[in-house]
Amino acid sequence: MSRLRFVGVRLASLLGLLGALSLVLFLLQEVSGADPVSATIGGNASPDAVAAARERLGLDDPAPQRYLAFVGGLLTGDLGTSFRTRRPVAEDIGAYLPATLELVLVAFLLAVLLGVLFAVSSMLRWPLAGVFRGLLFVGSTAPTFMLGILGIIVFYKLLGWLPASGRGGVTDGPTGLSVLDSMLAGDPAATGDALAHVVMPALALAVGPALAIGRVLRSSLTETLRSDHVRTATAKGLTETQVLRGHVLRNSLGASLSMGALQLGFMFGGVLLVEGVFTWGGLGSYLSASLPVSDFPAVAGVTFVLGGLYVAVNTAADVLQSVADPRISVS
Amino acid sequence: MDVAVPPSTKTPPDPGPVRTADPVARLQGLDVSLERNGVRSPILHGVDLEVGRGEIVGVVGESGSGKSVMSMAMLGLLPESSRPRIDGTLEVAGMDLRTAPPARLREARRSRLGVVFQDPMTSLNPTMLVGRQVAEKAGSPQEAVRLMRAVGIPQPERRYRSYPHELSGGLRQRVMIAMALAGRPELVVADEPTTALDVTVQAQILRLLADMRDEIGCSVVMITHDLGVAAQVADRIAVMYRGRIVETGTTRQVLEHPQHPYTLGLLGSRLSLDSDRSRPLWSLPAEAAGTAGAASGGCAFASRCRFAVEACAEGVPTLDEVAAGDGHAEHRAACFESGRVGDRGVSRTLLDPLPPLPDHGRGAPLIQAAELECTFQVRDEHGRRARLGALRGVTFDLQPGESVAVVGESGSGKSTLLRVAGHLEKRFTGSVRGPRGTDIQMVFQDAGSSLTPWMTVREVLHERLPRGTDRAEKESRARAILDRVGLPPAVLDAIPGELSGGQRQRVVLARATIVPPRVLLCDEPTSALDVSVAANVLNLINEMRRELGIAVMFVTHDLAVARIVGDRIAVMYLGRIVEVGRAEDVIARPQHPYTRNLVAAVPRPGTIVEPLPGEPASALDPPTGCAFHPRCPVAVPECSSTVVGIQLTAVDGRSTADVARRHEVACLRRGEI
Structure with a gap:
C-alpha cells in the first residue's frame, strides 16, 4: 500500500518536472531571439511572405496559447520542424537517438562494473588496496574529453589497437544499437567491429561516473560493515558470505543507487562531448550541427528528450531505493 | 497488548544454583589488548570468571571498565580492525576461543551461544523482515514464529512480516531475545539489554530473561552499568573496574557485604526511593585525569578511593577470597583494605545535611x-x-x-x-x-553535542557574560564558576572533545549559571x-x-x-x-x-x-x-x-x-x- 503510494507520488512529481522543463524550453525560445520565419523561408522573403509564414506558424498568437500549442505538440510527439534539415525533429531524433543510447548504456554498464570493482579492490586486504583507494579519490578530477583524446593518442595512434572514430558493425539494424544488431545478425566479425568502436568512447564516458559510484559504494560498505546489525548477524553464526549477501550488500545499495542514477543522468549530458571527440553519429553530432545555425526546434527537442531521460532515470532510482530500504517510503 | 509472563513476584534463587565442575565459560588470567589508531592499549588485565550451567552472572561496571570488551571476547566478536591480542584462558561452550577454527566458532555461535545487544533499533537489520532475521538463526519460519510467541510477542505470525522500524522498542528487544534463544543456547550474553528501554518495559525484559533461563536452562552473562539491574536477576555478580574484576560473589554477598570500596561507592551512589534527600548524595570522587593507578603500577581505583593506603600505589591487589561469607560460593575482592571496607556504615554518615532552601515567599508564579x-x-x-x-x-x-x-x-x-x-x-x-532570554537557561541530556566542539571552555563561558565586561573580570568569574561546579581552572583551555562526559555536563551547568538565571x-x-x-x-x-x-x-x-x-x-x-x-x-x-x-x-x-x-x-x-x-x-x-x-x-x-x-x-x- 505505502509502496504503491510512494511510486504514485514519484510519478506525479516526474510529470511535474517534465511540465517545468517544457516551460523553461518555451521561455528560452521566447527570449532567444531566434527567428523561425527567416530560418524557414530565408532572410530575403517579401513582407507578405513573412506575414503569411508568421500566420502559418501561429507566431502572432498570445504567449499562453503558443505555450499550450507547444505542450500539445510535445504530447503528440510533434517537436516541430528542424530549420536546418527541414524534417520533423522527432524523426531526426529517432534516427540519432539509438547511437547515443547505445553509447550511454555501454558506458553505464562499464561504470557500474568498474565502480564495484574499484570499491571492492580498495577494501580487500591486498597490496593494491591503497592504489585503488587513491584512484577513487584523485581519478575523478580527469576531464572526460581529455580522457577521450588521451585514449585516441594511446590506443589508436601509438598502439593502433582501436579505431578512433565512428561506429562499426551493423548500424542500420532493427534496434539501432550496433552491438546488439550485429549480434542479432549473427555476424561475429561485425560484433567485434562494433565493440571495438564503442569501447573507447564508452570508457572515456564511464571513468568519472565509475569513480563516483565506487567512492559512494566504498563508504557505504565501510559504514555498513561497522554497523551494529552486521555484528548481530555475525553473532548469529552466519557465514561470511551469508552476512555479506543478506546484511551488507542490500543495506549499502541505497546511496550507490542514487549516485548511479545521478551519474547516468550526467552521462546524457557528457555523451554530447564524447560524441564530438569520437565523431560518434548520435544526438551529439545532431546537436552540434544544429546549435551554430540557431535551429531552435532541434535544440529544444534534444534537450527535452535528454532531460526527460534524466528525470525518468532518477525516478526509477528512487523507486528502486525504496525497494532496497523499506524505511524510505515512510520518511 | 498481552505479555506472556506469569503475574507472580519472586525473588531470585538464593543461595546460588549448584555450580557444576563443568562451567559454560571459563576465563582465567585473561588479558586482552586492542589497537586504536595504531596505539595498542591493554583493556583487560588478568580477568578470572566462571559461568556455571544455568547461572545468571551480572557483570557490573561503568564506562571504561572493559565489560563490553569482555563480553565480545566471550563470543569471539572482537573487531578484527582493532587487532585484538588475547592471552590467558578463554574457554566458552567447550572450546578454546583463542585457537578455535572460524568454522567451529561460527557453528558455536549458531547453536550454542546467543547474544542480546543494547540498542535493538540499530542491532536489527533495518532492511530485513524481523521474522526472517529470527529464522536465519532458528532454521525455519515455523521455529521463528514459535520463538517469537515464547518471548511474548503478540500475534507473532503477523509480526513476522514487520520491519524493525515498525515495532516498538520493547518488541524489538523481544525479537533480539527470540533470536538469541534460537537453537537452545548454552550461554546468552546480554550487553545492557534494558538500558535503551522505558522503565516499565525494562522490568518486562528483565523478567523475560530470568524466565527464559528457568525454562531452557541456559546460562546468562548480563552486562550492565547498573548494580540494581544486575541485582534483580543475577545469581552472582562480578564488579569490574578499569579492566579488572575487583569483586565477585553471590548477589547477596556483594550487595550486603561489599568488600571493595568501588562496589561500596556504586551501592552508595545508587539512588533508591529511600535515599536521604536532606543530605548531598554519596558519590565517588571524580577521576583525576592522568593519574590512572594502573599506569603507575598500583591499584587503578586508588585515586578515587577513600580507603587508600600507601600500599595501594605500589602494587595491584589480587582477587582473593574474603574471610566473611556465607558458604556456598566464594566471595572474592581485590583490595588490600577489604577488611575496613566491610564495615559499610563508615561511608554513609560522613556528609553534612544540605542547608535549608532560601525562602522565596508566596509571590506570583515564575x-x-x-x-x-x-x-x-x-x-x-x-x-x-x-x-x-x-x-x-x-x-x-x-x-x-x-x-x-x-x-x-x-x-x-x-x-x-x-x-x-x-x-x-x-x-x-x-x-x-x-x-525569557538570559533569565532562563537550559541543560540537555547530551552535553557533548550541546557544546560547540571547537570553542574552548573559556570562550564558552566568556561568551555568556555581558558585553563590555573587562577581560580580567570575565576571567575571574569564569574561574569562580568552574570552582563552583568542581572543575580545576586548567579546564578553561580545553575543548569539549578533551573532557569526559561528566566534566562536559559540569561545563554546561557552569555556562548556564555563570550569569545566574x-x-x-x-x-x-x-x-x-x-x-x-x-x-x-x-x-x-x-x-x-x-x-x-x-x-x-x-x-x-x-x-x-x-x-x-x-x-x-x-x-x-x-x-x-x-x-x-x-x-x-x-x-x-x-x-x-x-x-x-x-x-x-x-x-x-x-x-x-x-x-x-x-x-x-x-x-x-x-x-x-x-x-x-x-x-x-x-x-x-x-x-x-x-x-x-x-x-x-x-x-x-x-x-x-x-x-x-x-x-x-x-x-x-x-x-x-
Missing part, C-alpha cells in the same frame, strides 16, 4: 502555563500523515526558587513541555508566561552519565538552588532522580499530567495507578519487579478517555468514555490555595483504591 496543547504533523509507520499530540491540555506552574521534576516515559510529552516553557517550541496553543530547565542531564558521576551532577544542581536561588524544572524518566531534585513531582502520561504533588506525597502515597507502577518499577535489589503489562500507547493514537486505561489494573468501563472529562482533582479534598502543598490526581477511581 512560569505559568495554561491549557497547553501541542500537536505535530508527522508520518506514521505506514507513511500516512498523522497528528501527534505531544501535549494534550497541560496546566502547570513553577514558583520562584522552586524545583519541579517532570517524570514520564518516552512519548509522554515531558520534553515538549520543557521546550514550551523555555520558549524553544512555538507550535502550541494555550498560554505561557515566564522569564531565574529558571534552569534540565532535560535528563544525568541519564547519559555513569551512576557515580550522575550523583555529583545532582548534588551540584541542589547546591546551586540553595546558593543562587534558581528555580529548576527537571525532566527525567527516573522517579528516584526526580525525588532527589524535585520539591514537587509531576507525572506525565501521553501528553497529560496524571498526578502532581509534593515529592514525598507522590512517592509515599501515589494515587494514580500509573504512578504506583512507576514507584514499584524502581529497581530494588533481590526483587523482580512486577512488570506493568504493555507499552505506552502510541501518541499518534492515544486511547480515548483516560489514555492509561488499556494498561490499568483497576480500569472500569467509564475510564474509556470520552464523555467524562478526567481532570486533575485534589486528593482527599485537600484543595489548598498553596500550590506547593497541593496533591492532585487525574483518575476516575481516585480515593477508591
Whole structure:
C-alpha cells in the first residue's frame, strides 16, 4: 500500500518536472531571439511572405496559447520542424537517438562494473588496496574529453589497437544499437567491429561516473560493515558470505543507487562531448550541427528528450531505493 | 497488548544454583589488548570468571571498565580492525576461543551461544523482515514464529512480516531475545539489554530473561552499568573496574557485604526511593585525569578511593577470597583494605545535611502555563500523515526558587513541555508566561553535542557574560564558576572533545549559571552519565538552588532522580499530567495507578519487579478517555468514555490555595483504591 503510494507520488512529481522543463524550453525560445520565419523561408522573403509564414506558424498568437500549442505538440510527439534539415525533429531524433543510447548504456554498464570493482579492490586486504583507494579519490578530477583524446593518442595512434572514430558493425539494424544488431545478425566479425568502436568512447564516458559510484559504494560498505546489525548477524553464526549477501550488500545499495542514477543522468549530458571527440553519429553530432545555425526546434527537442531521460532515470532510482530500504517510503 | 509472563513476584534463587565442575565459560588470567589508531592499549588485565550451567552472572561496571570488551571476547566478536591480542584462558561452550577454527566458532555461535545487544533499533537489520532475521538463526519460519510467541510477542505470525522500524522498542528487544534463544543456547550474553528501554518495559525484559533461563536452562552473562539491574536477576555478580574484576560473589554477598570500596561507592551512589534527600548524595570522587593507578603500577581505583593506603600505589591487589561469607560460593575482592571496607556504615554518615532552601515567599508564579496543547504533523509507520499530540491540555506552574521534576516515559510529552516553557517550541496553543532570554537557561541530556566542539571552555563561558565586561573580570568569574561546579581552572583551555562526559555536563551547568538565571530547565542531564558521576551532577544542581536561588524544572524518566531534585513531582502520561504533588506525597502515597507502577518499577535489589503489562500507547493514537486505561489494573468501563472529562482533582479534598502543598490526581477511581 505505502509502496504503491510512494511510486504514485514519484510519478506525479516526474510529470511535474517534465511540465517545468517544457516551460523553461518555451521561455528560452521566447527570449532567444531566434527567428523561425527567416530560418524557414530565408532572410530575403517579401513582407507578405513573412506575414503569411508568421500566420502559418501561429507566431502572432498570445504567449499562453503558443505555450499550450507547444505542450500539445510535445504530447503528440510533434517537436516541430528542424530549420536546418527541414524534417520533423522527432524523426531526426529517432534516427540519432539509438547511437547515443547505445553509447550511454555501454558506458553505464562499464561504470557500474568498474565502480564495484574499484570499491571492492580498495577494501580487500591486498597490496593494491591503497592504489585503488587513491584512484577513487584523485581519478575523478580527469576531464572526460581529455580522457577521450588521451585514449585516441594511446590506443589508436601509438598502439593502433582501436579505431578512433565512428561506429562499426551493423548500424542500420532493427534496434539501432550496433552491438546488439550485429549480434542479432549473427555476424561475429561485425560484433567485434562494433565493440571495438564503442569501447573507447564508452570508457572515456564511464571513468568519472565509475569513480563516483565506487567512492559512494566504498563508504557505504565501510559504514555498513561497522554497523551494529552486521555484528548481530555475525553473532548469529552466519557465514561470511551469508552476512555479506543478506546484511551488507542490500543495506549499502541505497546511496550507490542514487549516485548511479545521478551519474547516468550526467552521462546524457557528457555523451554530447564524447560524441564530438569520437565523431560518434548520435544526438551529439545532431546537436552540434544544429546549435551554430540557431535551429531552435532541434535544440529544444534534444534537450527535452535528454532531460526527460534524466528525470525518468532518477525516478526509477528512487523507486528502486525504496525497494532496497523499506524505511524510505515512510520518511 | 498481552505479555506472556506469569503475574507472580519472586525473588531470585538464593543461595546460588549448584555450580557444576563443568562451567559454560571459563576465563582465567585473561588479558586482552586492542589497537586504536595504531596505539595498542591493554583493556583487560588478568580477568578470572566462571559461568556455571544455568547461572545468571551480572557483570557490573561503568564506562571504561572493559565489560563490553569482555563480553565480545566471550563470543569471539572482537573487531578484527582493532587487532585484538588475547592471552590467558578463554574457554566458552567447550572450546578454546583463542585457537578455535572460524568454522567451529561460527557453528558455536549458531547453536550454542546467543547474544542480546543494547540498542535493538540499530542491532536489527533495518532492511530485513524481523521474522526472517529470527529464522536465519532458528532454521525455519515455523521455529521463528514459535520463538517469537515464547518471548511474548503478540500475534507473532503477523509480526513476522514487520520491519524493525515498525515495532516498538520493547518488541524489538523481544525479537533480539527470540533470536538469541534460537537453537537452545548454552550461554546468552546480554550487553545492557534494558538500558535503551522505558522503565516499565525494562522490568518486562528483565523478567523475560530470568524466565527464559528457568525454562531452557541456559546460562546468562548480563552486562550492565547498573548494580540494581544486575541485582534483580543475577545469581552472582562480578564488579569490574578499569579492566579488572575487583569483586565477585553471590548477589547477596556483594550487595550486603561489599568488600571493595568501588562496589561500596556504586551501592552508595545508587539512588533508591529511600535515599536521604536532606543530605548531598554519596558519590565517588571524580577521576583525576592522568593519574590512572594502573599506569603507575598500583591499584587503578586508588585515586578515587577513600580507603587508600600507601600500599595501594605500589602494587595491584589480587582477587582473593574474603574471610566473611556465607558458604556456598566464594566471595572474592581485590583490595588490600577489604577488611575496613566491610564495615559499610563508615561511608554513609560522613556528609553534612544540605542547608535549608532560601525562602522565596508566596509571590506570583515564575512560569505559568495554561491549557497547553501541542500537536505535530508527522508520518506514521505506514507513511500516512498523522497528528501527534505531544501535549494534550497541560496546566502547570513553577514558583520562584522552586524545583519541579517532570517524570514520564518516552512519548509522554515531558520534553515538549520543557521546550514550551523555555520558549524553544512555538507550535502550541494555550498560554505561557515566564522569564525569557538570559533569565532562563537550559541543560540537555547530551552535553557533548550541546557544546560547540571547537570553542574552548573559556570562550564558552566568556561568551555568556555581558558585553563590555573587562577581560580580567570575565576571567575571574569564569574561574569562580568552574570552582563552583568542581572543575580545576586548567579546564578553561580545553575543548569539549578533551573532557569526559561528566566534566562536559559540569561545563554546561557552569555556562548556564555563570550569569545566574531565574529558571534552569534540565532535560535528563544525568541519564547519559555513569551512576557515580550522575550523583555529583545532582548534588551540584541542589547546591546551586540553595546558593543562587534558581528555580529548576527537571525532566527525567527516573522517579528516584526526580525525588532527589524535585520539591514537587509531576507525572506525565501521553501528553497529560496524571498526578502532581509534593515529592514525598507522590512517592509515599501515589494515587494514580500509573504512578504506583512507576514507584514499584524502581529497581530494588533481590526483587523482580512486577512488570506493568504493555507499552505506552502510541501518541499518534492515544486511547480515548483516560489514555492509561488499556494498561490499568483497576480500569472500569467509564475510564474509556470520552464523555467524562478526567481532570486533575485534589486528593482527599485537600484543595489548598498553596500550590506547593497541593496533591492532585487525574483518575476516575481516585480515593477508591
